Amino acid sequence: MSGKTLFEKIWNDHAVHTTEDGYTLLYIGRHLAHDGSGHAFGFLEKRGLKVRRPELTFATPDHGVPTTSHKVEDITDPVQRRAVETLTKNAANHNVTLFDLGDRRQGIVHVVGPEQGITLPGLVMVCGDSHTSTHGALGALAFGIGASDVYHVLATQTTWQRKPYAMRVSINGDRPFGVTAKDIILSVIAEVGANGAARHVVEYAGDTICSLSIEERLTVCNMSIEAGARAGLVAPDDTTFAYLEGRPYAPKGKHWEMALDHWRALPSDADATFGREVTLDATTFAPMLTWGTSPEDALPITGSVPDPANESDPVRREALQATLDYIGLEPGTKLEDVPVDQVFIGSCTNSRIEDLRAAAVVARQGKAKVPAMISPGSSLVKHQAEEEGLDEVFRKAGFEWRESGCSMCVGMNGDLVAAGKRCASTSNRNFPGRQGKGARTHLMSPAMAAAAALTGRFTDVRTYAEKA
Amino acid sequence: MEKFTTLTAVAAPMDRPNIDTDQLLPARFLRRPRDEGFGDVLFIDQRFDDDGNPRPDFVLNQAPYKEARIIVGDRNFGGGSSREGAPWALLDYGFRCIIASSFGDIFYNNSLKNGLLPIRLPEDAVKAIRAQLHENPGTTITVDLDAQTVVAPDGSTHSFDIEPFRKQSLLKGLDDIGMTLEHESEIETFEKGFQQRRPWLFANA
Ligand code: SF4
Numbered sequence: 203m204s205g206k207t208l209f210e211k212i213w214n215d216h217a218v219h220t221t222e223d224g225y226t227l228l229y230i231g232r233h234l235a236h237d238g239s240g241h242a243f244g245f246l247e248k249r250g251l252k253v254r255r256p257e258l259t260f261a262t263p264d265h266g267v268p269t270t271s272h273k274v275e276d277i278t279d280p281v282q283r284r285a286v287e288t289l290t291k292n293a294a295n296h297n298v299t300l301f302d303l304g305d306r307r308q309g310i311v312h313v314v315g316p317e318q319g320i321t322l323p324g325l326v327m328v329c330g331d332s333h334t335s336t337h338g339a340l341g342a343l344a345f346g347i348g349a350s351d352v353y354h355v356l357a358t359q360t361t362w363q364r365k366p367y368a369m370r371v372s373i374n375g376d377r378p379f380g381v382t383a384k385d386i387i388l389s390v391i392a393e394v395g396a397n398g399a400a401r402h403v404v405e406y407a408g409d410t411i412c413s414l415s416i417e418e419r420l421t422v423c424n425m426s427i428e429a430g431a432r433a434g435l436v437a438p439d440d441t442t443f444a445y446l447e448g449r450p451y452a453p454k455g456k457h458w459e460m461a462l463d464h465w466r467a468l469p470s471d472a473d474a475t476f477g478r479e480v481t482l483d484a485t486t487f488a489p490m491l492t493w494g495t496s497p498e499d500a501l502p503i504t505g506s507v508p509d510p511a512n513e514s515d516p517v518r519r520e521a522l523q524a525t526l527d528y529i530g531l532e533p534g535t536k537l538e539d540v541p542v543d544q545v546f547i548g549s550c551t552n553s554r555i556e557d558l559r560a561a562a563v564v565a566r567q568g569k570a571k572v573p574a575m576i577s578p579g580s581s582l583v584k585h586q587a588e589e590e591g592l593d594e595v596f597r598k599a600g601f602e603w604r605e606s607g608c609s610m611c612v613g614m615n616g617d618l619v620a621a622g623k624r625c626a627s628t629s630n631r632n633f634p635g636r637q638g639k640g641a642r643t644h645l646m647s648p649a650m651a652a653a654a655a656l657t658g659r660f661t662d663v664r665t666y667a668e669k670a
Numbered sequence: 671m672e673k674f675t676t677l678t679a680v681a682a683p684m685d686r687p688n689i690d691t692d693q694l695l696p697a698r699f700l701r702r703p704r705d706e707g708f709g710d711v712l713f714i715d716q717r718f719d720d721d722g723n724p725r726p727d728f729v730l731n732q733a734p735y736k737e738a739r740i741i742v743g744d745r746n747f748g749g750g751s752s753r754e755g756a757p758w759a760l761l762d763y764g765f766r767c768i769i770a771s772s773f774g775d776i777f778y779n780n781s782l783k784n785g786l787l788p789i790r791l792p793e794d795a796v797k798a799i800r801a802q803l804h805e806n807p808g809t810t811i812t813v814d815l816d817a818q819t820v821v822a823p824d825g826s827t828h829s830f831d832i833e834p835f836r837k838q839s840l841l842k843g844l845d846d847i848g849m850t851l852e853h854e855s856e857i858e859t860f861e862k863g864f865q866q867r868r869p870w871l872f873a874n875a
Contacts, residue, residue, distance in 0.1 A: 215867075218860040219853050225835040227853060229860055231871050241704060241754070249847070255861075257872060266701070281701045325871070332752040332776055348754035348780035350845070358850045360857060364833055366775075396688055397746035397772045430749060432775050453870030461870050496688045517744075517797070521686045612697045621720075633692040633750060635715050 205471025207368045208437050209403045212343040212468070216326040218360055227360050231325035232342075235261035235298065235352070236311045237285040239330055242352035243292040251357045256297040258359060260320050260451075263289050263303055264310045266614045269577045269604035272303045282615060296356075307450075309580020309606045312336040312550035316420060317580055319449025323438035323465040328355055333550050333630065334433075335426040339419035340446070341438030341468055343403065346427065366401055366432040369478040370470075372408035375485040380664040382560065383418035384552060384628070384647035386410070387425040388490040388500040394480060396498040399431035402478065405470060406436050410484040416445040417556040424551045425630050428497040437469035489663050491646040492632045493537060494525045499632070501537065503650070503662045509533035528634050529642050530622065537660050542626045544619065545574035545655040546637075547601075547648050549611035549629035553579030557628065557648040558587045562595045564652035564666045570600035571658035574651075575617070577609040601655065613638050626654035671785035673843035677766055678812040679739035681823075682729050683800040689743055690750035691777060695759045708755055709762030734808030742800050742811075743770035745793070748777025757781040767813050769820060771796045782836045785843065787813065789820060789830045799823070815840060 206214070219227040235242075239261070246253070253259060266282035274290075277283035286303065293300035301307035301314060308314070312333050315321040323341035328334060330352040337344035351361050371390055391398075404426050406419075414422065419436045426434025436442075443462060446452045453461040488502035510526065510533060513519035526533065531540065547553070547561050558578060576596055578584035584606050587593055593603045610617040611629035613636075619625045621640025628651050629636075632643040644660070653661040699711045716728050724731040730738065741747075741760075747770035748756060757780045760768065766786060771793040773781075781788045791799075802823040803809060812821040815837060820828045832840075839846070850857075865872050 216864075219856050221835055223834040225833060227850065227857075229857070229864060231868070238700060238753075240701070244703070285701050322871070324868075330752055332750065334752075346752040346776050348752050348757075348776060348783065350754060350780065350783040354846050354850065357847060358857060359861070360850060362835070362846050362850070364835075395746075397749055397774070400746075400772055400775055427750075430746065430772075430774065453873070457870035457873060461868075464868070496690075498688075517685050524686065614697050614700070631690075631692065631750065633688075633690045635696050636692045639696070639715050 205474040207470040207474045207476065208341065208405055208435060208468055209343060209368055212324055212326060213365060215324065225362055225364055228326050228363055230328055230355050230359050230361060231258065232320055232327040233259040233355050234311045234315055234327070234329035234334070235259055235289070236265055236331065237263040237267070237289045238265050239352060240285055240288045241349040242330060242356060245349070245353040246356050253296040253298060253356045254359045259298045259356070261289060261293050261298050262301040262308050262311055262314050265608045265612060267303060267607040268615050269607050269609045269617055272308070272605050274303055279616060306581045306585060309582065310550045310553065310608055312424065313554060313579030313583065316340060316416070317449070317582060319446055319452030322446065322452065322461070323442060324468050328361060332427045333424055335431065336420050336424040336550055338423040338426065338433050338435030339416060340442055341435060341465065343433055343435060345433040366403045367477045368405070369399055369402040369480070370405045370407055370476040372479065372481045373406065373410040373484050374408040375410060375483050377410060377484045377487055380489050381487045382647040382649065383414060383421035385487055385490045386484065387422045388492070388497070388645065389482065389487050391425065391429045391497050392500040393482060394429050396428060396496045397430035399426065399429040402431055404429070404431045404434045405476070406434060411436055412439065415556065416441060417554045420554065421551055425497065428630055438465045489647065489650055491537065491644050491650060491660060493529065493531060493644070495528055495632055495634050497630065497632060497645060499525070503537055503660060505537055507531045507533055507535045507537070530624070538662060539659065541624070541659045542572055542654050543623040544572050544625050545651050546610040546625055546627040546629065547575070547651050548577035548579070548609050550579065551630045552628035552648050553577065553583065555583050555586050558583070558592050561648040561652040562592045564649050564656065564663065565595050565599040565601060567666055568599065568656035570655040572655060574600070574655035575602040575604060575610065577604045578606045580606050610637055612636065619643070626651045626660065671783070671843050671845060674766060674785055674787050674815050674840045676812070676814045677739065678810050680735060680737045680808055681740035681742050681803055681811040682735040682738040683803040684729060684741055684743045685800060687745040688749055689747050691748055691753050691756040691774065692750055694748065694756040695753060700753055700755055704758065707762045708759035709764070712759035712763040732807070739764055740767045740769065740811050740813065741765060742796060742803060743768060744796065745771050747773050749774035752776045754780045754784070757784045757786045761786050769796060769799065782840065783845065785840065787815060787840060789813070791820065791828050791830060795828050
């Protein structure tokens, strides 16, 4: 019998029941809630049910919170205010741990989980948000679910899932200067396509991945969903354990030792087989950005806007033309010649302290020519950045330093990109209308976004970054 | 949820790949209570111009597709976010079935849980069916869930896969909770063992 993959080990460890046709009732080790969880709590109450294991759910408001102030009374949009207040009420009524506005532990749910040590290796973890894949960076099987499933998890601490297929993306070799975790994952998505990993759990492996810090792994796993994957994960290793030790909700003392024993046995067995294997050579990678309206539309910064005339399939040609019409770019334009109107640094993809440090390295070297805004991933990240003086660096360079939240990644709190405006963004989705109706979004790393702020156009960060 | 058995209805072709959940239902409507309905905001930014007038070039605004209850899409329909508002908007607008060559996984699951049937067919078949719809706007497609078949406008029959578990809940219009509660004692037994094996998870200080 062949060995097991990391994903299978976690799956089997949480399987309560499997039907004849292969549907599994999975136990949920951790559930994260946010201000978008109102529907699910509402369904629960309507049915007169209780949260089955309140100690396994953790909540924090992020999607609709203002970034100009973290006072509830300052939320001007009544709908968002109600959503935040409802979360507070639901957490209190159901005894769920909450990091509310004003609490330093508040932040984007996918930043808070790892930061607090709530996310742990070997867990099945869910959240009513597609970027739950982020948590796989610590070796958890973490995936997004819809409101009906969240309701189901609240009521039963389980979810029915069909077992996804196993896929491994191996990345080897030293990454060239200027290539960040964001560039790695954009390269992966460009390779496999926006739905290329659908119905699969992707394990990222290879020496390039092993050499990444936890924060970098979080960026990679975060965008697994942008390749269509059900989840993305990285085998836990000493980097993982060092990151987790001492975090508030990580196991302590005897439990830590027990947990370590379990975690060390999790990595995929040497003879485990994956249904699909993709291998990439990191030495060929370059700083990337997206030119279109799907994350798969990514190219190196040295590239040019593709030409629909080169598409032989008429349907594809038309789709490409529609993309260019929306994004307002002419075929053949060099990406480095494209001007930007504004810059956003934030989101669960790239708002952790290492991201802010990388952006600050660039920001130190000039002044923003276009409006640029930074929203740290959590209030703790914000606090740490301030201790390191990064806020001053950004302010001096003319960047706006805000409170933490999802902010302009999705614009629910009113941080929007106006129609027809072009935004260099460190977030994860460049879909039409994602940052606001008619907004044009280009995804890139924090350093590249900062460079775009300084020049007012897409810029090869290698002209700015300090050689290590 | 409403049962799904068979459906014969007008189908609207949507040729573009990657019709993501942000297009189906922009984030600014996510906070609506479920019972207020989402049909009016489905594809809102594509259906209407800035003044709120219907855009004539958008397929659902065209006369033959007014009664459409099926969409034939392309690759990666419903990719993106976990918002259940996306299938809710499609359902509330009147759709019961989406045919595409691939779907966003979470959208696919969310659809099944709400009585919206997502059908995966091979890329060639999806393309061919869309071409037939373009040729004869307003023509119908028949979907039979029990038989797991789609009958295209040209009369060709395409079989599709669906897990028996999901098929049954759709045919009967059942949600998951009822079934899960039947496994209550199993969950309890599992939980006890799990708590012993992984005690650190339950020591929420
Ligand atoms: S930052 Fe963006 S992608 Fe991440 S959870 Fe918030 S809205 Fe979703």
